[in-house]
Amino acid sequence: MTLPRVLFVDDEPHLLNGLRRQLRRDFDVVTAVGAANGLFSLGRDEPFEVIVSDFLMPGINGAEFLAAVRKAAPDATRMLLTGHTNLPDAATTVNEGGIFRMLLKPVDQTTLTAALHDCVAQHRLVIGERELLEQTLRGCVHALVDVLSLANPAAFARATRMRRTAVAVLDRVAVADRWAVELSVMMSQLGAVSLPPSVVERLGAAESLTAAEQRMVDEVPDVAERLIAPIPRLTAITDAIRYSRRNWDGSGPPGDNLAGEDIPFGARLLHIVQDLDSLICEGVAPGVACVTLRSRPGHYDPVLLDALTDAVQGEASTAVSAVALADLRIGMVLAAPVRSGTGTLLVNPGQEVTTSLMSRLRNFATLDDGVAEPVMVYPPGTDVTAAT
Numbered sequence: 001m002t003l004p005r006v007l008f009v010d011d012e013p014h015l016l017n018g019l020r021r022q023l024r025r026d027f028d029v030v031t032a033v034g035a036a037n038g039l040f041s042l043g044r045d046e047p048f049e050v051i052v053s054d055f056l057m058p059g060i061n062g063a064e065f066l067a068a069v070r071k072a073a074p075d076a077t078r079m080l081l082t083g084h085t086n087l088p089d090a091a092t093t094v095n096e097g098g099i100f101r102m103l104l105k106p107v108d109q110t111t112l113t114a115a116l117h118d119c120v121a122q123h124r125l126v127i128g129e130r131e132l133l134e135q136t137l138r139g140c141v142h143a144l145v146d147v148l149s150l151a152n153p154a155a156f157a158r159a160t161r162m163r164r165t166a167v168a169v170l171d172r173v174a175v176a177d178r179w180a181v182e183l184s185v186m187m188s189q190l191g192a193v194s195l196p197p198s199v200v201e202r203l204g205a206a207e208s209l210t211a212a213e214q215r216m217v218d219e220v221p222d223v224a225e226r227l228i229a230p231i232p233r234l235t236a237i238t239d240a241i242r243y244s245r246r247n248w249d250g251s252g253p254p255g256d257n258l259a260g261e262d263i264p265f266g267a268r269l270l271h272i273v274q275d276l277d278s279l280i281c282e283g284v285a286p287g288v289a290c291v292t293l294r295s296r297p298g299h300y301d302p303v304l305l306d307a308l309t310d311a312v313q314g315e316a317s318t319a320v321s322a323v324a325l326a327d328l329r330i331g332m333v334l335a336a337p338v339r340s341g342t343g344t345l346l347v348n349p350g351q352e353v354t355t356s357l358m359s360r361l362r363n364f365a366t367l368d369d370g371v372a373e374p375v376m377v378y379p380p381g382t383d384v385t386a387a388t
Contacts (some may be wrong), residue, residue: 001321002028003026003028003048003049004026004027004034004049004050004116004123004125005027005028005029005030005047005049005050005281006027006028006030006048006049006050006051006052006116007030007031007032007038007042007051007052007076008020008021008029008030008031008032008049008052008053008081009031009032009034009035009037009038009040009051009052009053009054009057009065010031010033010053010054010081011033011034011035011054011056011057011058011059012054014044016031016033017031019031019112021110022110023109023116026108026113026116026117027050028114028119030048033060033386034057034059034110035057035059035060035061035064035065036060038051038053038058038069039065039068039069039072040104040168041089042069042072042073043072044164044321047073047075047076047148048076049076049077049120049186050076050078050079050116050119050120050121050123051067051069051073051076051077051078051079052078052079052081052116053065053066053078053079053080053081054080054081054082055082055387057128062080062387065097065173066078066080072110073127074176075123075127076123077100077102077123077126078098078099078100078120078121079099079100079102079103079115079116080101080102080103081102081103081105081107081112082102082103082104082105083104083105086157088359100118100119100122101115103115103117103156109245119371125170132181135311136145140231144187144190145336145354146354146355147246147301149351149354149357149360150356151193151350151358152189152192152193152195152200153347153351154201154210154348155189155190155192155333156189156190156193156194156351157347157349157350157351158189158277158281158346158350158351159185159186159187159188159189160186160187160333160350160351161185161277161280161350162185162274162277163185164188164277164333164352165269165273165276165277165308166178166181166182166269166314167182167271167310168308168312168365169272169273169304169308169311170182170269171311171312172307173303173304173307173309173378175261175265176332177236180236180237180240180266181240181265181266181269183237184236184237184240184266184267184269184270185240185266185269185270185273186284187224187228187237187241188221188240188241188270188274189220189243190223190224190227190228191219191220191221191222191224191226191227192220192225193223193372194219194220194223195216195217195220196216199216199217199301200211203217207364208212211263212229221242221244221245223243224241224259225241225242230245230344235268237263239266239267240264240265240266240267240269240270241267242254242262242267243263243271243339244267244268244270244271244274245257245271246258246263246267246350246377247298247299247300248260248263248268248298248299248301249269249298249299251298262300263301267292268300268301268304269301269304270306271272271299271300272293272301272308274307274310275293275299275300276289276290276293276308277311279292279293284342286312287312287313290305290308290309290312290313293305293308316348318374320335320375320377320378321332321377321379322374322375322376322377323375323376323377324373324374324375325362325365325371325373325375326359328353328375328377329379330351330353330354330355330358330380331352332352332353332377332378332379332380333350333351333352333353333364333377333378333379333380334348334349334351334352334375334376334377334378335354335377335378336349336375336376337375338361338370338371338372338373339371340364340367340368340369340371341369341370341371341372343372344359344369345365346371347360348362350385351376
């Protein structure tokens with residue numbers, strides 16, 4: 001059985017050695033002399049379930065150390081073990097470091113072991129709730145997006161392309177709750193169900209829209225937000241969609257004062273990937289599209305813009321394969337439009353092959369028009385933005 005990993009940080013080596021000997025049967029104990037060594041330990045090997053710190057240490061004290069731990073290892077449960085009894089200082093440490101337990105030295109082994117087990121249980125409760133939330137929300141979102149793929153294939157294709165672009169960017173930046181950012185991108189196009197088919201077709205073909213049609217398109221994020229808002233605990237996603245038209249310099253809707261890093265991260269990423277996708281739909285090459293985005297000062301997060309450029313430039317050209325309909329596999333990406341035998345457009349390019357899409361194409365194949373074969377595809381996992 002794998003023992004829970006616990007990090008003890010103190011400026012007394014003898015105390016740390018004693019703790020390691022006392023607790024080794026119940027915990028995988030790692031020790032660090034001083035806060036600097038403690039922070040260094042966070043980036044090594046497996047993460048810690050519990051981090052225990054002394055208060056009075058030279059250089060960085062326990063309050064500063066645990067506040068830094070809260071940012072560097074937010075999932076770890078934090079405990080303060082100290083002989084310092086100044087209540088205002090202790091309160092500051094508890095509040096800034098998000099402390100779950102505080103014990104005063106000297107502490108007996110039984111009390112310490114019980115407190116550590118409580119910390120481990122708290123850590124596993126937090127992780128379990130988050131995993132359940134992620135899995136539940138992913139399931140709900142995938143069901144909604146599957147419905148979108150049937151009701152509005154063009155919007156679904158765009159959401160899929162944008163998600164792949166977002167994943168390529170996220171692979172190059174550090175972000176908490178990445179799952180929520182990816183879901184924001186996928187759900188951003190749900191509002192397209194409100195668009196008339198004629199507007200969807202003109203939008204997909206990058207044709208000019210009338211003023212009334214453009215207003216419909218501009219309202220798509222608002223419709224998506226209203227559809228998602230009743231689902232509990234999706235605030236991060238609704239905020240990302242609400243601010244997806246907000247520029248880095250604070251201009252653009254909605255009308256408040258958020259700018260720069262105060263804009264939700266998901267909104268900043270969604271803003272840049274949807275504008276890139278719009279340019280590509282107009283026939284602009286991905287590399288040129290990146291240059292175009294860079295020519296718009298104050299529009300985008302500079303860090304995300306650099307990551308996007310790197311993602312587009314770093315991807316090698318991906319080979320296209322011709323496969324029979326029967327040989328389509330989940331995860332493949334359509335490299336060209338799928339048409340009926342008489343040339344009617346069935347599915348737009350850039351769409352990932354899913355279970356619902358496979359069923360849809362098989363249903364088309366049973367009709368008189370059938371499905372024109374072969375189908376042109378990229379292999380699973382292809383970054384469609386770079387391959388376009």
